[in-house]
Amino acid sequence: MNIGIIGAGIAGLSAAFDLTRQGHTVTIFEASDRPGGLASGFKDPRWDWELERFYHHWFQTDEDVIRLIDELGLSEKLFFPEPVTSLFIDDKLYPATPLWRNALLPISPIAKIRYALSGIFLRLSSNWQALEKETAHNWLIKFMGEETYRVLWEPLLIGKFGKYYRDVNMAWMWARLHKRTVKLGYFEGGFQAFNQALCDAVTAQGGTVHFSTPVTTITREAANKVTVATETETHTFDRVLATVSPSLLRRLTPNLPADYLSQLDNLKSMGAIVLVLALKHKLTDKHYWINLPKTANFPFLALVEHTNFISAEHYDGDTIIYCGDYLESSHHYFSMDEDELLALFLPALKRFNPDFDADWVRESWVFKESYAQPVPPLNHSRNIPPLKTPIPGLYWASMSQIYPWDRGTNYAVEIGRRAAREITQNPL
Numbered sequence: 429m430n431i432g433i434i435g436a437g438i439a440g441l442s443a444a445f446d447l448t449r450q451g452h453t454v455t456i457f458e459a460s461d462r463p464g465g466l467a468s469g470f471k472d473p474r475w476d477w478e479l480e481r482f483y484h485h486w487f488q489t490d491e492d493v494i495r496l497i498d499e500l501g502l503s504e505k506l507f508f509p510e511p512v513t514s515l516f517i518d519d520k521l522y523p524a525t526p527l528w529r530n531a532l533l534p535i536s537p538i539a540k541i542r543y544a545l546s547g548i549f550l551r552l553s554s555n556w557q558a559l560e561k562e563t564a565h566n567w568l569i570k571f572m573g574e575e576t577y578r579v580l581w582e583p584l585l586i587g588k589f590g591k592y593y594r595d596v597n598m599a600w601m602w603a604r605l606h607k608r609t610v611k612l613g614y615f616e617g618g619f620q621a622f623n624q625a626l627c628d629a630v631t632a633q634g635g636t637v638h639f640s641t642p643v644t645t646i647t648r649e650a651a652n653k654v655t656v657a658t659e660t661e662t663h664t665f666d667r668v669l670a671t672v673s674p675s676l677l678r679r680l681t682p683n684l685p686a687d688y689l690s691q692l693d694n695l696k697s698m699g700a701i702v703l704v705l706a707l708k709h710k711l712t713d714k715h716y717w718i719n720l721p722k723t724a725n726f727p728f729l730a731l732v733e734h735t736n737f738i739s740a741e742h743y744d745g746d747t748i749i750y751c752g753d754y755l756e757s758s759h760h761y762f763s764m765d766e767d768e769l770l771a772l773f774l775p776a777l778k779r780f781n782p783d784f785d786a787d788w789v790r791e792s793w794v795f796k797e798s799y800a801q802p803v804p805p806l807n808h809s810r811n812i813p814p815l816k817t818p819i820p821g822l823y824w825a826s827m828s829q830i831y832p833w834d835r836g837t838n839y840a841v842e843i844g845r846r847a848a849r850e851i852t853q854n855p856l
């Protein structure tokens with residue numbers, strides 16, 4: 429078949445990897461000038477390795493991406509350090525992992541016992557379908573207790589889901605607890621080296637990738653063909669796979685029926701913004717990741733000292749810091765420029781190291797993305813559109829269809845490969 433793919437993120441590339449291997453003719457259209465989508469990187473001229481625009485790591489349970497890396501013959505490039513992840517509570521840092529170290533949290537003994545018992549239940553249970561019927565907010569207060577919820581879980585939910593935090597269902601939290609591992613994975617050369625290797629494998633198998641080529645419309649043609657238009661050309665395919673956000677799919681495809689469009693509109697998501705800093709000195713002694721509750725009045729949600737995870741030697745000795753937050757795309761941070769964000773964020777760094785000074789900043793970058801984190805409400809399994817759209821020959825595989833697991837590159841691989849199977853194995 430002649431197959432078009434919109435997006436050279438991990439989902440689009442994973443689908444293309446399988447489809448080209450089976451001998452199909454695959455053409456990928458990518459709006460950006462490089463592969464990797466949300467997991468793509470950038471590089472300061474001084475660095476040896478690329479750095480992700482948004483902080484990224486894998487878990488040891490991320491079997492789909494680990495298998496794909498193995499199929500690419502690149503397993504020796506994957507490594508799993510054990511960095512320190514922490515929670516900021518009442519101006520002190522507490523270990524976030526492993527879970528048993530939560531015994532050190534500043535909560536009462538009764539709260540610790542309830543926390544341990546419900547934690548064991550969640551670890552052993554595999555019935556997430558029952559959990560999606562209740563919000564994480566209600567379930568956690570009911571079983572873990574108000575005290576633990578306020579200290580531990582509410583900050584996490586507010587940080588990730590903003591005004592939707594009471595809507596998120598408990599299956600999402602269950603999935604998060606199930607999949608976390610203490611060791612976190614990374615790729616030699618950065619995630620971009622993996623993205624590029626996957627893209628190279630697709631082209632080596634005969635695929636074509638058009639970079640800096642945004643698709644402008646997707647139209648249904650007679651005889652179940654689908655046409656993809658870019659700013660300069662149109663291409664007609666037997667099958668098209670779009671890997672873009674629900675709102676973009678809506679804009680690109682005017683012929684979608686009204687009931688499907690309202691299904692797309694119901695899929696809520698958050699945006700993300702990060703300020704990346706290259707510092708001349710270390711900020712914290714050992715912390716890779718620090719979760720910050722909104723109540724502690726930091727101007728961001730997470731402080732990530734990447735070089736406490738991956739050695740600074742790959743970045744010419746720079747200390748790499750991400751100050752990140754999940755926000756609605758209407759939030760005023762999205763209209764602030766780099767200088768304004770620096771002025772807002774830098775003073776907060778003194779709370780991690782009183783010696784910090786703005787002179788420590790050698791270089792900085794800002795990255796913003798309006799579609800970064802889908803929100804899973806009650807009974808979300810019923811809301812998820814299938815990979816096949818109502819337009820014959822048009823398929824859609826996005827972060828919004830990943831569930832109950834939290835979106836991630838592992839699931840982008842899984843959904844991309846599932847889409848390739850759906851395209852080739854099932855009739856229209």
Ligand SMILES: Cc1cc2nc3c(=O)[nH]c(=O)nc-3n(C[C@H](O)[C@H](O)[C@H](O)COP(=O)(O)OP(=O)(O)OC[C@H]3O[C@@H](n4cnc5c(N)ncnc54)[C@H](O)[C@@H]3O)c2cc1C
Nearest residue numbers: 435437438439459465466482484485642643800836837840
């Ligand atoms: C802040 C943040 C932190 C994250 N942390 C992690 C992590 O630690 N570990 C992890 O595994 N995952 C993490 N993720 C999630 C991970 O990046 C995504 O789940 C994954 O990259 C999604 O891949 P995708 O291919 O589905 O989508 P995308 O990466 O969004 O790919 C879609 C592609 O379509 C392209 N495109 C858009 N419009 C058009 C158009 N009109 N025409 C052509 N192309 C178009 C885009 O440029 C993009 O390349 C994180 C994401 C964010 C935002």
